[in-house]
Amino acid sequence: MVIQKSDIRFTVIGEDASYVIETYTGEYRNLMALITDKIYVEDFGECKGMGRCGTCVVEIMDIEDNLHLLERNEEATMKKIGMTNPNYRLACQVLINEELKNATFRICYNY
Numbered sequence: 001m002v003i004q005k006s007d008i009r010f011t012v013i014g015e016d017a018s019y020v021i022e023t024y025t026g027e028y029r030n031l032m033a034l035i036t037d038k039i040y041v042e043d044f045g046e047c048k049g050m051g052r053c054g055t056c057v058v059e060i061m062d063i064e065d066n067l068h069l070l071e072r073n074e075e076a077t078m079k080k081i082g083m084t085n086p087n088y089r090l091a092c093q094v095l096i097n098e099e100l101k102n103a104t105f106r107i108c109y110n111y
């Protein structure tokens with residue numbers, strides 16, 4: 001058995017608290033799955049990561065430019081829910097990898 005080191009560390013700001021997340025590439029398939037597991041958020045990620053429901057929006061607070069690039073169905077879904085600011089992403093389209101190191105995300109509850 002290979003033991004993975006938690007070498008990716010970033011912050012997620014929730015409704016009432018801030019969470020320092022420690023994880024590694026491959027522990028979760030995307031940021032939505034991680035938030036669902038580590039921080040319970042009601043009705044978050046209803047389409048389970050298909051990029052279509054728009055219930056997993058997070059705001060990127062201070063990170064690399066690469067995290068602003070939209071994936072798959074993301075652009076159409078974000079337009080559908082009226083979110084055109086590039087600082088907002090669907091958490092299900094944000095992969096857990098080195099780019100997340102030292103990033104800060106805010107969960108968007110009301111938009």
Ligand code: FES
Pocket residue numbers: 032044045046047048049050051052053054055056077090091092093
């Ligand atoms: S889980 Fe549905 S858009 Fe992200």
